[in-house]
Amino acid sequence: MANKVLSKRKLSPAVYQLKIEKPTIARKASPGQFVVIRVDEKGERIPLTIYSPDRKKSFSLVFLVAGLTTRKLASLNPGDCLLDVLGPLGRPSEIPRNKTLVFLGGGVGIAEILPLAEAAKEAGNKIIIIAGFRSQKYVILEEEMRTLSDSLFITTDDGSYGRRGFNTEVLKEMLSKEKIDLVYTCGPVLMMQKAAEITKTLGVGCIASLNALMVDGTGMCGSCRVLVGGKVKLCCVDGPDFDAHQVDFSDLINRQNRFREEEKMVYG
Ligand SMILES: Cc1cc2nc3c(=O)[nH]c(=O)nc-3n(C[C@H](O)[C@H](O)[C@H](O)COP(=O)(O)OP(=O)(O)OC[C@H]3O[C@@H](n4cnc5c(N)ncnc54)[C@H](O)[C@@H]3O)c2cc1C
Ligand code: FES
Incomplete structure (x- = not known):
């Protein structure tokens, strides 16, 4: 059977990691790319980042249980299969060489940004990770972040682990003290917006990995439109x-707010 779940790991109360058997994607995926999956015939299509492809036969999905599809995904067990796994999709991230890079991730955004950090490390860059979570029980992939980074800073909103407050505060302090060449960010939109403001003010480049709402993931439906430099991009x-x-x-x-309102009207 195709798209078989090989293993399952619970990383926090609402975040799971599923290893999926899919050699075509495991071999071809580049950092920053994603798949569009469908769990079953009645299921919706959702995009998820390709995490840790082994270059031979499998890769992982690390996902937050946000709604119906991710709930169904979390109910799968080793041996079960996903109906569709389409990818790799999206443009691979551009990774510089021999620079000092900050990776700013919030919540499950950490799983989306770690593949870039890994590729950046291989390209000879110095890696600083600033990871923000709501509280200690939501901290994910700490060991992976420690292994990968030259410096790791963890913040929690309630101060139950690491430093209390938002990860963007650490970013601001760091950029005021150290020479950083580029910041990559992924996570809640408000966090990425704040990171954009801080880096712009301090004259440091910033790349955001946007989680626009997607349907087909191949440029056909237009649902993932974003405005960049005054132009419509998909x-x-x-x-x-x-x-x-x-x-x-x-x-x-x-x-995203309009989507939530429409969703409430349809599903209550
Ligand atoms: C390129 C890309 C890569 C992504 N990678 C990951 C990943 O690796 N891990 C992960 O957990 N999530 C990732 N996401 C977000 C993920 O696609 C959504 O959480 C998922 O679609 C929710 O589906 P659902 O049916 O479970 O929830 P729904 O019932 O559809 O939605 C539940 C809640 O999640 C919100 N939501 C729905 N779709 C998105 C979206 N695209 N972005 C943000 N919020 C959304 C809704 O507004 C709603 O409040 C990614 C999104 C994109 C565009
Ligand atoms: S999801 Fe991008 S155009 Fe449909």
Whole structure:
């Protein structure tokens, strides 16, 4: 059977890691790319980042249980199969060489940004990871972050682990003290917006991996439209990475809020 779940790991109360057997994707995937999956015939299509491909036969999905599809995904067990796994999709991230890079991730955004950090390490860059979580029980992939980074900073909103407060505060302090060449960010839109503001003010480049709402993931439906530098871009084929200083985050937030309102009207 295709798309078989090989293993399952619970990383936090609502985040799971599933290892999926799919050699075509495991061999071809580049950092920053994603798949669009469907769990079963009645299921919706959702995009998830390709995490830790082994270059031979499998890769992982690390996902937060946010709604119906991710709930169904979390109910799968080793031996079960996903109906569709389409990919790799999206443009691979551009990784510089021999620079000092900050990776700023929030919540499950850490899983989306770690593949970039891994590729950046291989390209000879110094890796600083600043990871923010709501509280200690939501901290994920700490061991992986420690192994990969030259410096790791963890923040929690409630101070139950690491430093209390938002990861963007650590970013601001760091950029004021150290020479950083580029910041990559992925996570809640408000966090990425703040990172864009801070880096713009301090004259440091910033790449945001945007989580626009997607349906087909191949440029056909238009649902993942984002405004970048005043132009309409499709997150699935032009992204998901964009120059954060050019992204219209207010438009992105409005589109996601509209989706939530429509979803409430349909599903209650
Ligand atoms: C390129 C890309 C890569 C992604 N990679 C990951 C990943 O590796 N791990 C992960 O946990 N999530 C990732 N996401 C977000 C993930 O696609 C959504 O969480 C998922 O679609 C929710 O589906 P659902 O049916 O479970 O929830 P739904 O019932 O559809 O939605 C539940 C809640 O999640 C919100 N939501 C729905 N779709 C998105 C979305 N695209 N972005 C943000 N919020 C959304 C809704 O507004 C709603 O509040 C990625 C999104 C993109 C665009
Ligand atoms: S998801 Fe349909 S155009 Fe991008």
